[in-house]
Amino acid sequence: MKDRQIYVFWRWPYEMPASAVWFVSATCAALFGYYGNFGFRFLLLASIPMYLLSLIRFVQGASLLNFKARLQSIPDLNMSLDKLIKLHQAYPGKTYIGHGFEWGQEQTQLYYDLRSRDDSVNHPGEVYMFFRRLFGMSSKFQPDDKMHLHGIGFKEERPQYINVTERQQHAVYSGSTGTGKGRKATIDIVGALVRNEPCIIADPKSDDVTLDVIYATMKKFNREKYLYYFSPSHPSSSVRLDLLNSYGSLAQVATRIVNIMPPQKDETFKQFAWRAIFAIVQALTLMGEKLTLVKVRECVQQDMSYLVKRAGAYYFSKFEETQEIAKSVANQPVSSKAADLVVTTYYAQLESKYPSKEMESLFGIYGQDQRPPVSG
Structure with missing residues (x-):
C-alpha cells in the first residue's frame, strides 16, 4: 500500500x-x-x-x-524444539524473540481504520x-x-531478532489465559540456555511444558546435570533447600524458625519460644551437629531433660575431671535425674574453669538452677 x-x-x-x-x-x-x-x-x-x-x-x-x-x-x-534452537543459533550475538513483521506507517493506518x-x-x-x-x-x-x-x-x-545487548533487563508479559505468555517466556529461556547463560526460574504455577522444554534443551547440550528443580509438591524429583545451612549467627537461625511458626496473639509466648529454640540450636552446635528443622523439632517435642542429658554427656567428655561422669550420664535413661546430675556437676566442677554460655542458656530453659549456695 x-x-x-x-x-x-x-x-x-x-x-x-x-x-x-x-x-x-x-x-x-x-x-x-x-x-x-x-x-x-x-x-x-x-x-x-x-x-x-x-x-x-x-x-x-x-x-x-x-x-x-x-x-x-x-x-x-507449530515449532519443534530443534527448530527453535536453530533459530536462536542462526545469528551469533542476536536472540530470537518470535515471529512478526516490521511495523510502519502502512500498519499504523490500517490499525487506525480497523x-x-x-x-x-x-x-x-x-x-x-x-x-x-x-x-x-x-x-x-x-x-x-x-x-x-x-x-x-x-x-x-518471519523470525525477528534483536541484539543480545539490547534485551530488556525487565519485561512483563500480560494477557488472558491461553494467549501465549508461558510460551513466550519459554522461548526466552531456551535462548538463554543456548547461549549458556545461567537461569533462575520461579514458577509458582508449575508449568510442566516449560519444565520439559528446559530439560530437553539442556540434555541436547549435555548439561542436564546442571538443572536444579525445586518443588515441594514433587519431593521425589525435587532438590531440597537447606534453610538453616547459611547464617550469620545462631540468633538468625532461631528467628527464622520462630517466623515460620503459626502466628500467636501473645507476644510473651513468642519470646519464650525464641529463647527455647535459641538454646536448642546452641546446644546442637556445641555438640557439632548440623542444624536441621528435623533435629530442632525432635528436641522441641522431647522433654528438655533429653537435650540437657545429651549436651551434658558431650561437654563433660571433653575434660579429664568429668569424663567418668560423662559416661555415667550417657548410660542413664532420659529423665530429670540425669539432667539434674548434669546441671549440678557443671556448676560444681566446670563453671569456674570451663564456663559455657551455651550450657547455661540450656539450663535456663530447663528451669533448674543447681548453683551451689555462696558461703559468706
Missing part, C-alpha cells in the same frame, strides 16, 4: 460474486461452443479470457477475505472461517480470539 493510499478492507468482497458470474458465463460459452453450431472456435476462444477474468476476480476477493480472516484468527505456529470500524464489517463470515479452520489456515483452539495485530502485517510473519 502506497503512502496516503487507503486499503478499503471493511467493504463487502464484491469480487467473489463477479468471479462467479464470469465463471458461469465462461462455462456456458464453452458448452455452447462445444455442443452447438454457433461458431465452435470463436466461443471456445471467448471463454478463455472470461475464465481468466473469473480467476482474477476470485484472487482479488479471496485476498480481501483472507485479510479479514487474519484479523480474526491466524494459523497456529479500530474506527464496527467489528461486523471486518468479519469475513462464519462459513468462510469454518473452512479456514477446517484446512488449518486459522487456529482451531482459539477461533474467537482477536489477532488483528498479526493480521495487519499482510505478509507471512
Whole structure:
C-alpha cells in the first residue's frame, strides 16, 4: 500500500460474486461452443479470457477475505524444539524473540481504520472461517480470539531478532489465559540456555511444558546435570533447600524458625519460644551437629531433660575431671535425674574453669538452677 493510499478492507468482497458470474458465463460459452453450431472456435476462444477474468476476480476477493480472516484468527505456529534452537543459533550475538513483521506507517493506518470500524464489517463470515479452520489456515483452539495485530502485517510473519545487548533487563508479559505468555517466556529461556547463560526460574504455577522444554534443551547440550528443580509438591524429583545451612549467627537461625511458626496473639509466648529454640540450636552446635528443622523439632517435642542429658554427656567428655561422669550420664535413661546430675556437676566442677554460655542458656530453659549456695 502506497503512502496516503487507503486499503478499503471493511467493504463487502464484491469480487467473489463477479468471479462467479464470469465463471458461469465462461462455462456456458464453452458448452455452447462445444455442443452447438454457433461458431465452435470463436466461443471456445471467448471463454478463455472470461475464465481468466473469473480467476482474477476470485484472487482479488479471496485476498480481501483472507485479510479479514487474519484479523480474526491466524494459523497456529507449530515449532519443534530443534527448530527453535536453530533459530536462536542462526545469528551469533542476536536472540530470537518470535515471529512478526516490521511495523510502519502502512500498519499504523490500517490499525487506525480497523479500530474506527464496527467489528461486523471486518468479519469475513462464519462459513468462510469454518473452512479456514477446517484446512488449518486459522487456529482451531482459539477461533474467537482477536489477532488483528498479526493480521495487519499482510505478509507471512518471519523470525525477528534483536541484539543480545539490547534485551530488556525487565519485561512483563500480560494477557488472558491461553494467549501465549508461558510460551513466550519459554522461548526466552531456551535462548538463554543456548547461549549458556545461567537461569533462575520461579514458577509458582508449575508449568510442566516449560519444565520439559528446559530439560530437553539442556540434555541436547549435555548439561542436564546442571538443572536444579525445586518443588515441594514433587519431593521425589525435587532438590531440597537447606534453610538453616547459611547464617550469620545462631540468633538468625532461631528467628527464622520462630517466623515460620503459626502466628500467636501473645507476644510473651513468642519470646519464650525464641529463647527455647535459641538454646536448642546452641546446644546442637556445641555438640557439632548440623542444624536441621528435623533435629530442632525432635528436641522441641522431647522433654528438655533429653537435650540437657545429651549436651551434658558431650561437654563433660571433653575434660579429664568429668569424663567418668560423662559416661555415667550417657548410660542413664532420659529423665530429670540425669539432667539434674548434669546441671549440678557443671556448676560444681566446670563453671569456674570451663564456663559455657551455651550450657547455661540450656539450663535456663530447663528451669533448674543447681548453683551451689555462696558461703559468706
